[in-house]
Amino acid sequence: MKDYLAGQLQNVLAAIDGVPADFVVEFETPANPDHGDLSTNAAMQLARHLRKAPRAIAEDIAARLDALPLDRKRVTSVDVAGAGFINFRFATTYLQDGLAEVLSAGSDFGRTADGTGKRVLVEYVSANPTGPLTVGHGRNAVLGDTVANLLEWTGYDVTREYYYNDAGLQMRILGESVRARYRALVNPNEPTKEIEGPSGDAIAVPETFPETGYLGGYIEEIAEGLVEKHGKALYDTSEVEVFKKAAEDAIFPDIESTLARLGIRMDSHFNEHTLYTSNAIWQTLDRLREKGYVYEDDGAVWFRTTDLGKDKDTVLVKSSGEPTYRLPDIAYHANKLDRGFDLLIDVFGADHIATYPDVLNGVKILGYDESKIDVIIYQFVTLVRGGQPVKMSTRKATYVTLDDLMDEVGEDVTRFFFMMRSPNTHLEFDLDLAKEASDKNPVFYLQYAHARICAILRKAEETGFEFSGNAELGLLTHEAEEALIKVLLAFPDSIREACTLKEPHKLATYLRDVAVAFNQFYQHCRIIGEERGLATARMALATGTRTVLANGLTVLGLSAPERM
RNA sequence: GCGCCAGUAGCUCAGUUGGAUUAGAGCAACGGACUUCUAAUCCGUAGGUCGCAGGUUCGAAUCCUGCCUGGCGUACCA
Numbered sequence: 001m002k003d004y005l006a007g008q009l010q011n012v013l014a015a016i017d018g019v020p021a022d023f024v025v026e027f028e029t030p031a032n033p034d035h036g037d038l039s040t041n042a043a044m045q046l047a048r049h050l051r052k053a054p055r056a057i058a059e060d061i062a063a064r065l066d067a068l069p070l071d072r073k074r075v076t077s078v079d080v081a082g083a084g085f086i087n088f089r090f091a092t093t094y095l096q097d098g099l100a101e102v103l104s105a106g107s108d109f110g111r112t113a114d115g116t117g118k119r120v121l122v123e124y125v126s127a128n129p130t131g132p133l134t135v136g137h138g139r140n141a142v143l144g145d146t147v148a149n150l151l152e153w154t155g156y157d158v159t160r161e162y163y164y165n166d167a168g169l170q171m172r173i174l175g176e177s178v179r180a181r182y183r184a185l186v187n188p189n190e191p192t193k194e195i196e197g198p199s200g201d202a203i204a205v206p207e208t209f210p211e212t213g214y215l216g217g218y219i220e221e222i223a224e225g226l227v228e229k230h231g232k233a234l235y236d237t238s239e240v241e242v243f244k245k246a247a248e249d250a251i252f253p254d255i256e257s258t259l260a261r262l263g264i265r266m267d268s269h270f271n272e273h274t275l276y277t278s279n280a281i282w283q284t285l286d287r288l289r290e291k292g293y294v295y296e297d298d299g300a301v302w303f304r305t306t307d308l309g310k311d312k313d314t315v316l317v318k319s320s321g322e323p324t325y326r327l328p329d330i331a332y333h334a335n336k337l338d339r340g341f342d343l344l345i346d347v348f349g350a351d352h353i354a355t356y357p358d359v360l361n362g363v364k365i366l367g368y369d370e371s372k373i374d375v376i377i378y379q380f381v382t383l384v385r386g387g388q389p390v391k392m393s394t395r396k397a398t399y400v401t402l403d404d405l406m407d408e409v410g411e412d413v414t415r416f417f418f419m420m421r422s423p424n425t426h427l428e429f430d431l432d433l434a435k436e437a438s439d440k441n442p443v444f445y446l447q448y449a450h451a452r453i454c455a456i457l458r459k460a461e462e463t464g465f466e467f468s469g470n471a472e473l474g475l476l477t478h479e480a481e482e483a484l485i486k487v488l489l490a491f492p493d494s495i496r497e498a499c500t501l502k503e504p505h506k507l508a509t510y511l512r513d514v515a516v517a518f519n520q521f522y523q524h525c526r527i528i529g530e531e532r533g534l535a536t537a538r539m540a541l542a543t544g545t546r547t548v549l550a551n552g553l554t555v556l557g558l559s560a561p562e563r564m
Numbered sequence: 565g566c567g568c569c570a571g572u573a574g575c576u577c578a579g580u581u582g583g584a585u586u587a588g589a590g591c592a593a594c595g596g597a598c599u600u601c602u603a604a605u606c607c608g609u610a611g612g613u614c615g616c617a618g619g620u621u622c623g624a625a626u627c628c629u630g631c632c633u634g635g636c637g638u639a640c641c642a
Contacts (some may be wrong), residue, residue, distance in 0.1 A: 028580060028583085029580065030580095030583095030584075031579085031580080031583095031584085031587095031588085032584070032586095035584065039584090040585095041583065042584090044583080044622080044623090047622080054622075081584070082583080082584040083583080083584070083623075083629080084622090085583080085584065085620065125641090128642075165642080168641095168642070169641070169642075170641085289630095299640085300640050301640095302640095310567095311566070311567085311638085312638080314639045315639080316640095316642085318640040319640060320640075322640085324639090324640070324641085324642085325641085325642050330614090349636090350568080350569070350635080350636050350637075351636060351637065351642095352637090352642095353567080353568050353569080353636070353637060354567070354568075354636090354637050354638060355637085364571060367572070375568080377568085379569060379570075379635075379636075380635075380636070395603065401624095420577090421576090421577070421578095422577090422578085424568095424569055424570075424571080425570060425577080426569085426570070426634090426635065426636095428576065428577095430576075433576085433591080440590080440591060440592095441604090442590070442591095445590090445604075445605095447604090448602080448604050448605080449604095449605095451602075451604090452601095452602050452604090454602095455601075455602050456601050456602080457601090458601090459601045460601065462601095463601080497580075501581095504578095505578085506578095506580090509578060509579095509589090512578095512589080512590090516589090519605055519606065520606075522599095522601090522605080522606085523605075523606050523607085524606095526600080526601070527601060528600085528601045529600070529601080539565080563602090564602080
C-alpha cells in the first residue's frame with residue numbers, strides 16, 4: 001500500500017513546480033485511528049521549498065490525487081487535516097484482499113525479500129569456556145539469535161557464529177584452578193592457603209590454586225573426572241594443558257546444551273587460536289604497521305588511536321610479546337570480511353562500548369569497508385529477587401546460571417524477558433514476576449491468545465463449521481474485525497523495522513497489539529452460533545490471526561502452544 | 565576529568581527517528597462484565613511539571629547547549 005501511494009504521490013508531485021527532484025515521501029500510521037489508516041506529512045515538508053502554507057499545499061495535492069483518480073478498491077478517502085496532514089483511509093476490499101494474502105502465505109506470511117542475495121554473519125554469545133553460561137550471557141544469546149531470525153525473515157542468508165578463545169590468560173587460570181583441585185583430591189595432605197572469597201571473606205583453597213582462580217563447584221567435578229580417568233598419575237604434571245583441555249571438554253558441551261534449551265544452534269565456532277596458527281595475527285599487525293599506525297614504546301607495540309579520535313593510544317602487543325585481545329579481534333573481523341559476508345553483526349555488552357571502535361578503525365585502515373559491520377550494544381542485566389539485585393561474577397561463582405534460570409521460570413519466559421526491552425536500556429529481570437504463570441507475565445498473554453484461537457477453531461469444527469479456505473471475506477465489516485485485519489497486515493513491516501533497527505523488542509510490542517486486537521474482536525464477535533457465511537468468514541479471520549501470532553512467536557524463538 | 569547508555573504514572577517500560585487540542589501499555593489500586601466458542605479475557609475510574617534550565621521552528625518526550633542523578637567504560641584484563 002505504501003508503495004502504491006508513494007508512486008501515485010510522486011506522479012502528482014512531479015507536476016508541481018518547485019518540488020525537489022530527490023524529495024522522498026514518508027508515511028506513518030497515525031496513533032489516532034480517527035486520522036485514517038495512513039498519513040503523510042509531505043505538505044509540511046514541502047512548505048519550505050514551495051514557500052506556501054502547508055495546508056494549501058495539502059489541499060492541492062489531495063485534489064490532484066482525487067483527479068487521478070486513485071484506485072477506489074484500495075483507498076476510500078483522502079483528507080486534509082490538522083496543520084497539513086494528508087490522511088488516507090483503506091477500502092474494505094483492500095483489507096479483504098490483504099487477509100486473503102495472509103491466509104495463502106500461511107507460515108511464510110511476514111517474510112520479505114529485502115536481504116535476498118546477501119550473506120550476513122551474526123556473531124553472538126562468544127563466551128570463553130571458563131564456566132557455565134550465566135544470566136549475563138543470556139541477553140547476548142537471545143538478542144543475537146532473535147536478530148538472526150529477523151534477518152532470515154527479511155531474506156538474508158544468515159550464518160550464526162560463536163567466537164571463543166581457549167588460549168588466553170583466563171583459560172590458563174582455569175586450567176590451574178582444575179589442577180589445584182585435582183592435586184587436593186589425590187593428596188589428602190595437600191597444603192592449603194587462604195584467598196579472598198565471594199563476599200570478601202577468606203576461604204581455604206589448595207596451595208597451588210591461583211589467586212584469581214575459578215571457585216565454581218564445576219571445577220571440582222572436572223577434577224574428579226580426571227581422578228577417575230588418570231588416578232594419581234597427573235599429580236606432578238606441571239603442564240597445564242591437560243587440565244585446561246579437560247575443563248574445555250567438560251564445559252563446552254554444557255554451554256551447547258544450555259543454548260539448545262533456548263532454541264539456539266550455531267552454524268560455526270571460530271577459535272581465536274586459528275588466527276595464531278595461520279599467522280593472521282602477525283600479518284594483520286604488519287599491515288597496520290605499513291599504514292603507519294603502529295609504533296613501539298616501552299617494549300610494547302602500540303596502535304596510534306589518537307590519530308583516530310581517541311584520547312589515548314592503545315596497546316596491541318604487550319611487552320611480554322602477547323597480543324592484547326584487540327589485535328586478534330581486528331584480525332578476526334578481517335577474516336570474516338574475507339569470507340565474503342555482506343554484513344557482519346556483533347553483539348556486545350556495554351563494557352565493550354569503548355573498545356569496538358578500535359576494531360572498526362583497524363579494519364578500516366586495512367582497507368575494508370567498516371560500514372559493513374553493525375554492532376549491537378546492550379546494557380547490563382540486573383537480576384532481581386525479592387526486590388533485591390543479585391551481584392554476579394563467573395570467577396567467584398556468585399552467578400545464577402542460565403540453566404538455573406530456565407529451570408526456575410521456563411525457556412519461553414527466559415527468552416521473552418531477555419528481548420522484551422530495548423537493548424540500550426538496563427534490563428531488570430524480576431525473577432518473582434517471571435516465575436508467575438499468570439496474567440502478570442506478558443509472554444503468556446501472547447501464547448494464550450494463540451491457544452485461545454486454536455481452541456475456538458477446534459470447537460467450531462466440532463460444531464460442524466468448516467473453513468476450507470473459501471470464505472466470503474466481504475462479510476467482515478464490523479469495526480473490531482477491520483481493526484484486527486489492519487493490525488495483521490502490519491506484520492511484515494513490523495519485522496522489517498525490528499530487523500533494520502536491530503531491536504527485537506519492537507516485534508514483541510507489535511505482537512501484543514495483535515493479541516489485544518484479537519481479544520477485542522473476540523469480545524464483540526462470536527463465531528459459533530452465527531449464520532454460516534459470517535461464521536466461516538470469522539474463522540478465516542481467526543485463522544489469519546493465529547498465523548500472525550504463530551509466525552511472530554517463531555521469529556522470537558518462542559513456542560506457540562495449541563492448548564494452555 | 566573524558567566517552568557511551570539511561571532518566572516518561574506508585575513499579576517495570578513503550579513512544580512509529582520532529583507531528584495531530586487528550587503523552588500510551590502492563591503490573592499494583594478501585595468499580596463493572598461469564599446460563600453462550602479458553603475470564604490466563606474484556607470494559608471503565610484514578611494516577612504525569614516526559615530529571616532541571618535555556619535554545620532551535622509552524623510543532624519538541626524526541627534535535628542543540630548547559631547542569632543534576634544512576635549504570636558502564638576510560639588497563640601492557642577479556
